[in-house]
Amino acid sequence: MNPDHSKVHDAGERFARYLRETGRRNTPERQLVLSRALAARRFFSVEELGEAINAEGSHLAQATLYATLELLCEAGLLGRKHTARRTLYCPVAAGSAQTVCSVCGKVTALKVPELSAALGRLQPGRFVPSGFYLEIQGMCSICARRQKKKSQKNI
Numbered sequence: 001m002n003p004d005h006s007k008v009h010d011a012g013e014r015f016a017r018y019l020r021e022t023g024r025r026n027t028p029e030r031q032l033v034l035s036r037a038l039a040a041r042r043f044f045s046v047e048e049l050g051e052a053i054n055a056e057g058s059h060l061a062q063a064t065l066y067a068t069l070e071l072l073c074e075a076g077l078l079g080r081k082h083t084a085r086r087t088l089y090c091p092v093a094a095g096s097a098q099t100v101c102s103v104c105g106k107v108t109a110l111k112v113p114e115l116s117a118a119l120g121r122l123q124p125g126r127f128v129p130s131g132f133y134l135e136i137q138g139m140c141s142i143c144a145r146r147q148k149k150k151s152q153k154n155i
């Protein structure tokens with residue numbers, strides 16, 4: 001089986017369960033946002049996702065996109081970060097770590113089974129954790145090489 005396909009399938013089941021448990025409907029629009037958002041390989045904005053969906057001939061209102069992205073964050077399928085100008089989203093595997101290139105935005109998942117065990121040992125008071133991910137910021141090898149070349153030229 002294609003591993004990407006099974007990943008999307010698992011996420012689809014998790015999202016469907018989350019919607020059911022929170023009394024929400026699993027609509028074709030929500031499924032469309034889920035599949036496009038999970039295909040992303042880097043952080044994206046609500047506008048970028050809207051443009052990608054429009055380019056495929058579908059159209060979703062920005063309010064629908066935004067609301068569905070927030071649901072995907074609540075369900076633990078997307079991570080979100082706020083910059084000065086906008087909110088960016090990225091697919092995350094629950095209980096995983098990922099490296100994020102601060103230059104090109106490339107995201108790479110890392111499997112760290114010890115993280116889940118560590119979370120199990122934490123007792124965060126009056127808080128019921130539903131998932132987590134760890135973001136490791138830095139520079140990918142391609143960007144690091146480019147920057148090295150650039151700094152050598154400037155000498």
Ligand SMILES: [Zn+2]
Nearest residue numbers: 101104140143
């Ligand atoms: Zn990079």
